[in-house]
Amino acid sequence: xxxxxxxxxxxxxxxxxxxxxxxxxxxxxxxxxxxxxxxxxxxxxxxxxxxxxxxxxxxxxxxxxxxxxxxxxxxxxxxxxxxxxxxxxxxxxxxxxxxxxxxxxxxxxxxxxxxxxxxxxxxxxxxxxxxxxxxxxxxxxxxxxxxxxxxxxxxxxxxxxxxxxxxxxxxxxxxxxxxxxxxxxxxxxxxxxxxxxxxxxxxxxxxxxxxxxxxxxxxxxxxxxxxxxxxxxxxxxxxxxxxxxxxxxxxxxxxxxxxxxxxxxxxxxxxxxxxxxxxxxxxxxxxxxxxxxxxxxxxxxxxxxxxxxxxxxxxxxxxxxxxxxxxxxxxxxxxxxxxxxxxxxxxxxxxxxxxxxxxxxxxxxxxxxxxxxxxxxxxxxxxxxxxxxxxxxxxxxxxxxxxxxxxxxxxxxxxxxxxxxxxxxxxxxxxxxxxxxxxxxxxxxxxxxxxxxxxxxxxxxxxxxxxxxxxxxxxxxxxxxxxxxxxxxxxxxxxxxxxxxxxxxxxxxxxxxx
Amino acid sequence: xxxxxxxxxxxxxxxxxxxxxxxxxxxxxxxxxxxxxxxxxxxxxxxxxxxxxxxxxxxxxxxxxxxxxxxxxxxxxxxxxxxxxxxxxxxxxxxxxxxxxxxxxxxxxxxxxxxxxxxxxxxxxxxxxxxxxxxxxxxxxxxxxxxxxxxxxxxxxxxxxxxxxxxxxxxxxxxxxxxxxxxxxxxxxxxxxxxxxxxxxxxxxxxxxxxxxxxxxxxxxxxxxxxxxxxxxxxxxxxxxxxxxxxxxxxxxxxxxxxxxxxxxxxxxxxxxxxxxxxxxxxxxxxxxxxxxxxxxxxxxxxxxxxxxxxxxxxxxxxxxxxxxxxxxxxxxxxxxxxxxxxxxxxxxxxxxxxxxxxxxxxxxxxxxxxxxxxxxxxxxxxxxxxxxxxxxxxxx
Numbered sequence: 001x002x003x004x005x006x007x008x009x010x011x012x013x014x015x016x017x018x019x020x021x022x023x024x025x026x027x028x029x030x031x032x033x034x035x036x037x038x039x040x041x042x043x044x045x046x047x048x049x050x051x052x053x054x055x056x057x058x059x060x061x062x063x064x065x066x067x068x069x070x071x072x073x074x075x076x077x078x079x080x081x082x083x084x085x086x087x088x089x090x091x092x093x094x095x096x097x098x099x100x101x102x103x104x105x106x107x108x109x110x111x112x113x114x115x116x117x118x119x120x121x122x123x124x125x126x127x128x129x130x131x132x133x134x135x136x137x138x139x140x141x142x143x144x145x146x147x148x149x150x151x152x153x154x155x156x157x158x159x160x161x162x163x164x165x166x167x168x169x170x171x172x173x174x175x176x177x178x179x180x181x182x183x184x185x186x187x188x189x190x191x192x193x194x195x196x197x198x199x200x201x202x203x204x205x206x207x208x209x210x211x212x213x214x215x216x217x218x219x220x221x222x223x224x225x226x227x228x229x230x231x232x233x234x235x236x237x238x239x240x241x242x243x244x245x246x247x248x249x250x251x252x253x254x255x256x257x258x259x260x261x262x263x264x265x266x267x268x269x270x271x272x273x274x275x276x277x278x279x280x281x282x283x284x285x286x287x288x289x290x291x292x293x294x295x296x297x298x299x300x301x302x303x304x305x306x307x308x309x310x311x312x313x314x315x316x317x318x319x320x321x322x323x324x325x326x327x328x329x330x331x332x333x334x335x336x337x338x339x340x341x342x343x344x345x346x347x348x349x350x351x352x353x354x355x356x357x358x359x360x361x362x363x364x365x366x367x368x369x370x371x372x373x374x375x376x377x378x379x380x381x382x383x384x385x386x387x388x389x390x391x392x393x394x395x396x397x398x399x400x401x402x403x404x405x406x407x408x409x410x411x412x413x414x415x416x417x418x419x420x421x422x423x424x425x426x427x428x429x430x431x432x433x434x435x436x437x438x439x440x441x442x443x444x445x446x447x448x449x450x451x452x453x454x455x456x457x458x459x460x461x462x463x464x465x466x467x468x469x470x471x472x473x474x475x476x477x478x479x480x481x482x483x484x485x486x487x488x489x490x491x492x493x494x495x496x497x498x499x500x501x502x503x504x505x506x507x508x509x510x511x512x513x514x
Numbered sequence: 515x516x517x518x519x520x521x522x523x524x525x526x527x528x529x530x531x532x533x534x535x536x537x538x539x540x541x542x543x544x545x546x547x548x549x550x551x552x553x554x555x556x557x558x559x560x561x562x563x564x565x566x567x568x569x570x571x572x573x574x575x576x577x578x579x580x581x582x583x584x585x586x587x588x589x590x591x592x593x594x595x596x597x598x599x600x601x602x603x604x605x606x607x608x609x610x611x612x613x614x615x616x617x618x619x620x621x622x623x624x625x626x627x628x629x630x631x632x633x634x635x636x637x638x639x640x641x642x643x644x645x646x647x648x649x650x651x652x653x654x655x656x657x658x659x660x661x662x663x664x665x666x667x668x669x670x671x672x673x674x675x676x677x678x679x680x681x682x683x684x685x686x687x688x689x690x691x692x693x694x695x696x697x698x699x700x701x702x703x704x705x706x707x708x709x710x711x712x713x714x715x716x717x718x719x720x721x722x723x724x725x726x727x728x729x730x731x732x733x734x735x736x737x738x739x740x741x742x743x744x745x746x747x748x749x750x751x752x753x754x755x756x757x758x759x760x761x762x763x764x765x766x767x768x769x770x771x772x773x774x775x776x777x778x779x780x781x782x783x784x785x786x787x788x789x790x791x792x793x794x795x796x797x798x799x800x801x802x803x804x805x806x807x808x809x810x811x812x813x814x815x816x817x818x819x820x821x822x823x824x825x826x827x828x829x830x831x832x833x834x835x836x837x838x839x840x841x842x843x844x845x846x847x848x849x850x851x852x853x854x855x856x857x858x859x860x861x862x863x864x865x866x867x868x869x870x871x872x873x874x875x876x877x878x879x880x881x882x883x884x885x886x887x888x889x890x891x892x893x894x895x896x897x898x899x900x901x902x903x904x905x906x907x908x909x910x911x
Contacts, residue, residue, distance in 0.1 A: 114785025114835040163639055307720065349719045391643060393654050399724040400656065403685055404732050405697035407725065411710035487722075490715025509715045509725050 045072050050342060052483060054078055056514050057304055057350075058336065059145025061360030064467050064483050079336045083329045086183040087147045089176070090138045095130040098172045103252045106166070120166075127168035132376035132386045135175065139359040140369040150182035150328070151175065152355060153303055155386075156394040157296075158193040158225060160202035162387045170198040170254060171387045186296060186326035187287050190225065194283055195256040197249040203392070206248050209262035213241035220392050221283070226292040232271070239268040244279040293322040297331055304335055306346040307398055313338055348486035348513040351401045354382035356514065357410060361417060361506070364484060365464055367457050374453040382409045402512070414506045416454040418461075418499075461502040477501040485510040556892040557669045557772040560765065562805070562820045564798070565686065565775065568782030569638065571791060571828040571838050572845030573862060575611070576625050580604045583864035587831045591787050591838070601625065604861060610795035613803045614847075621855030623847060624908040626882060628859040630843035630875025634826065638782070638840075642825035646686045648880050648899055657690030659883055660773055663891075663898045665692030669772040674738040675731065677773035678764050681757040686775060691724060694731045700756070701741040701763050708736035738769035747807040750800040754778050758801045762808040765818075772891075781824065785835035798822075802849060816851030819890055819909055821882065830864055831871050842868075843875040846882075852910040859906075881906050 046054065051070035055062035070078050093099075107120045139148040155178055162171050174196050181189035193199050194217070200206050208214035218241035222232045246263025249256065268277045270285055277285075286292055297318040301309040317334045324330040340346060352360065358375050361367075369375075379386060383406045389395055402410075468479035477494050484505045495501055505511060578584045579595045580603060598606030599615050605625070607614060617623040633651035635641045644651060648659035657665075664676040677688045679697040688695035698704035711732040717723035743766035749759040754776075761774045778798055783790050802820065809815040827844030843862070860876030868874060884903040887895035889911050896902055 110834060112835075114837065117785060117835070161639070164637065345719075349721055351721050351725075391640060391654065396656050399691055399721055402725055402728050403689070403691075403697070404695065404728055404735070405679070405685060407728050408704075408707045408710065408732065412707060415710055487718060507710070507712070509713070509722060509729070512725055513721055 045074055046078055047071055048482060050075075051078065053342065053347060053486070054082075054336065055145075056360075056486065057341075058082055059149060059363075060139065060356055061362075061364030062483070063364060063366055064479070067483060075337055075342075079333050082146050082336075083183065083333060085144045085146075086150075086329075087142070087144045088180045088182075088184070090179060091142050092134065092138050094172060095127070095134045098127050098131045098134070098168050100169065104167060104249075104254045106251075124162070124166050124168055128162050128171070128387060129373060129376065131168045131172050131175075132380075133372040135386055136355070136359065136376045136379070137369045137372040139355065140362045140367075140372070140375075145363070146332075147179065147182055148359075149303075150332075151179045152353075153300070154178045154182060154189065156389060156397075157299065158189070158196075158199065159389045159392050159394045160196070160198040161389055161391075165198045165201045167198075167201075167254070168387075170201065173254070174198040175387075181328075183328050183332065186321075186328055187283075189328075190221075190283055190287065191280060193225070194221065194244070194279060195247060197254055197256060200247060200249050200256070205244060208241065208245050208247070209259075210242070210245050210264040213238075213245050213264065215241040217241070217244055218282075222286065224393060226286040226295065227289060228291060228295045231289075231291050236270050239270050240277075240282045242266065242268050243270070243277045243282045247279055287326065290318070290322060293318040293326070293331075297321055297335075300331060300335055302350075302398070304332075305338070305341050306343075306349050310340055313340060348510055350514050351398055352512055352514050353395070353397065353401060354379040354384035354406070354410070355386065357382070357512070358413065361414070362457075365459060367417075367459060371454060371457055378409075378413050378454065382406045382413070407512075410512060411507065413454065414503075414511075417457055417459050418503050418506060419455065461499045464502060465498060473498060473501065477505075481505055486513050556890070557673070558770070558817055559890050560771070560814060560818045561773045561886060561890065562761065562818060563687065563773065563775040564802075564820065564822045565642075565682070565777040566781050566794075566798070566822055566824040567642075567682075567777050567779040568824070569641075569826045569828055569840060570781040570794075570822075570824050570844070571783060571787065572627075572843075573828070573830060574787070574791060575608050575795065576601070576627065576845045577606050577608065578604060578862055578864070579606050581862075581864055584830075587864060589832070590836045591832050602857070605857070608791070608795050610792050611799045613799040614849075617802075617806070617849055618855060622851060622853050623849050623855050624853050624858055625856070626846045626848060626858045626877060626906070626908065627861055628843045628873065628876030629823075629846055629879050629882065630827070630873070631878055631880070632875070634842040634872070634875070636826065636840040636842075638825055642686075645823060645825060645879060646689065648687075648883055657692065658685065658687035659898055660687040661690040661693040661695070663887060663893060664688075664694070664772075666897055667891075667893050668694070670770070672738075673770040673772065674735045674764070674767055675771055677775065678735075678761075678771050679775045680760050680764070680777075681753070682775070682777040688773070688775065691727075694734070696731060696735040698760070701739060701760055705736050705739070705741075708732050711736075738767065739764065740767045740769065743767075743812075745808050745811055747804055747811060749804050749808075750797065752797060754797045754801050755804065758805050758808075762805065762812075765809070765814060766812055783828070783837050784833065784839060785837040787832075787837040806849070818850050819853065819886065820847070820849040821886070822846045823879070823882075827873065829871055830862070830867060830873060841872050843873040848882075848908050850909065854908050854910060856908075858908050877906065878903060885909060 048067055048071050052062060052067045055066055055070060073081065107117050142148050158178070160171065160174055162168060165171055177192050177196055181192055203217040203220055204214040205217045215237050218237045222237060223229050242264040246259045248259050265276055267274055270277060270282055273285065294314060298309045298314045301314055317331060320334055321331040335341060358379050362369060362375065376386060383401060384395060465476045465480060468476040470476040470479060473496055480502065481489055485508055487510050489505065489508050489510065495504055573584065574591065574593055577593045577598045579598045585592045593608060597609045599609060599612050600606040601618055614623055631644065631651060635644060635651055646658050647655035649655040660677060669676040675694045675696045677693065677695045679685055679688055679695060681699050685695055685697060711729045713726045713729035713733060715722070717726050741763040743763060745762060749755045757776050761776055764771055764774060778794060780790060780794055805820065806815055809818050823846055824844060827841045828838035829841040833839050858877065862873050866874065880899050880903040883899060884895040885905040885908065887893045887898055888905045889909055892911070
């Protein structure tokens with residue numbers, strides 16, 4: 001009985017007190033699974049609208065062809081296919097300079113000159129932008145959008161930001177780790193993130209040593225990554241912080257490094273249990289608590305199902321999640337098969353994140369991903385600067401995505417992309433926007449330059465509409481609406497002109513929703 | 515251009531659209547705006563916030579020129595005694611702020627010293643979030659402090675907005691929902707982009723309704739902003755001068771606004787601080803003087819309060835790059851026709867630095883916010899700030 005699925009990871013060490021305690025806890029979890037959720041017994045096939053809903057909620061904007069491929073499947077077969085096609089590595093090769101594996105080379109704050117510090121900052125800005133563009137491109141071209149959605153979900157759960165970590169390379173490696181575990185095992189992911197170099201920098205683990213433990217990671221791992229606020233005592237944090245001392249980063253390789261000389265080997269008392277816990281033991285104690293599965297399940301519900309989790313359903317799905325030793329495919333499958341997922345009152349109730357809006361538009365219209373630098377800047381302008389969430393709590397999401405500023409940025413994005421149509425033949429090829437904005441700072445004023453570069457995108461309303469069946473433009477427009485909008489359009493009378501039909505759909509309030 | 519835009523907005527909001535909008539949002543039925551309540555009337559007192567983004571070095575802004583410890587800590591970057599604009603026998607302004615001296619003499623400039631908060635955070639991002647949300651160091655709040663204030667006591671409906679954010683993408687103290695806050699860099703651009711906003715459709719759920727509300731805020735602001743006022747004041751060249759001009763155009767609009775937030779960025783002076791800070795404080799000083807001149811033209815100087823703020827101050831000891839690193843307590847300004855000029859808080863005590871070489875704070879920034887809420891607007895401050903903070907008497911009601 002263990003919560004880590006890889007038998008070669010850490011489980012060869014002799015079982016500690018904590019692990020024995022966990023075995024007992026695991027048995028309780030399994031016994032509790034008899035109270036299962038109500039799952040749909042659907043034997044019918046999805047049909048176009050439900051297939052569209054499933055793909056829009058689990059990916060970015062689906063294409064008509066993708067929807068038609070899923071429409072003949074049952075709910076179970078569709079979810080099984082989605083999960084089977086998930087990946088553990090990116091399709092596209094990383095930007096070279098970010099992949100570079102030389103020593104860390106943080107400038108020494110005491111001895112570096114202002115020029116050296118400036119050069120370092122500029123290099124990280126450049127690499128950070130390349131990294132963001134790479135990820136946006138991966139999201140656009142991946143055959144498994146769910147993999148990227150889950151990578152993004154975990155990026156916003158196990159938050160680290162380049163604003164503090166600074167080295168784009170560490171952010172890249174964290175992104176690789178998030179993807180490797182994205183749909184695998186939450187326990188493994190938690191252990192990996194606790195030892196992740198970017199995380200160790202972001203939450204000050206590298207500064208934590210015996211006698212002077214830094215409580216930052218210990219606090220956030222309980223408050224944000226597992227249990228949730230109020231489900232632990234301050235003393236638990238202080239004691240847990242001691243267990244994580246000595247977890248550090250090798251300044252040469254940038255890899256995790258355990259420094260035994262600064263680790264506190266003493267006895268700690270966490271959640272009323274006393275032993276010479278190390279960091280992994282503390283994580284196992286957290287995984288043994290039912291609140292962890294409940295909190296992660298509720299957060300996944302808000303990501304995929306609706307803004308208001310159903311407490312009863314969440315509890316029973318969380319129980320199965322814990323009983324599966326935190327198998328992420330199990331919890332995803334349960335969430336995507338529960339009745340609430342398809343309930344009509346939950347359609348169009350979630351606000352698309354800027355990334356979903358941008359990547360979804362590119363995917364739905366099968367547009368080339370060449371403009372990914374400008375697209376990454378566009379998401380930042382809309383309030384989601386990838387690799388730089390605003391704080392350790394991540395982007396709050398939901399309605400908080402929309403204010404006057406970000407809504408106009410969203411509309412301007414749609415405007416730029418669709419207006420490109422009339423202009424593209426007269427425009428020169430795009431040039432990368434490396435200087436357009438500093439992605440490690442708060443995005444500066446609506447990066448007009450980046451938005452302008454979007455005009456080079458090869459948007460073609462007529463080509464888009466031509467893929468739909470129907471003799472008249474009106475019929476094709478209706479299919480386009482079924483593909484693009486989660487709920488009905490705002491006007492009763494769609495325009496009849498090819499360009500205007502598509503523009504009206506993209507400017508529809510419902511296009512901001514999923 | 516302006517007339518075209520107006521015509522466009524009005525025609526794009528067809529009678530039917532207006533009607534459905536009005537049904538969905540009774541508050542948007544423009545003709546039937548409710549009378550201004552007595553509480554809201556205090557929003558005739560305008561607040562102008564100027565963020566000195568990056569963390570302005572307060573010690574070189576209001577210089578303790580009589581303190582030998584100051585010169586000992588800053589052998590390279592200290593402002594020479596002969597260069598400061600003396601305000602008292604102990605403190606003087608950075609020479610680039612000389613344009614503000616007349617306001618000091620007329621007692622319309624208050625110097626707030628030692629502003630900070632307990633357990634200071636030295637991250638730009640986290641610390642400005644603490645300031646913007648008026649949280650304590652260990653709490654994470656989502657909404658800005660002004661958002662919370664306006665959610666409880668909105669500005670009159672006739673106002674173009676509760677607050678306008680100029681020249682920054684981050685809404686700062688106006689972040690979150692519950693306030694009519696509009697961000698723009700330039701009024702012409704905003705009015706052009708606002709054409710893309712056309713609230714429509716039945717609000718079928720909470721998210722949909724929220725989008726319609728925000729969209730309506732944009733349309734309302736665009737319709738109500740009349741930016742045709744011609745100022746005699748000459749505004750300074752450059753981005754900040756343009757932002758000041760935009761702010762004045764917004765303020766001149768007869769519809770009104772309760773808060774204008776401006777940003778001047780670049781104060782993160784880790785290296786070669788002197789020329790950068792000289793340039794930025796020069797922009798600030800000239801900008802404030804132009805702002806006062808324009809407000810005088812509008813006869814608004816006496817009901818305007820200008821406050822500067824930043825995420826933190828800088829470390830008293832200069833670093834090896836002739837710059838300064840992130841610090842804690844800082845000095846800020848309050849200006850306006852009803853400001854009680856003088857010093858508030860506590861002059862920096864350079865002989866009593868913390869273990870990491872930083873200043874202890876004397877004034878909590880939330881005491882400044884309490885002053886705005888209670889003294890300037892006549893609102894209770896405790897609901898917005900979460901606990902009791904005593905106002906500071908630097909402004910008259």
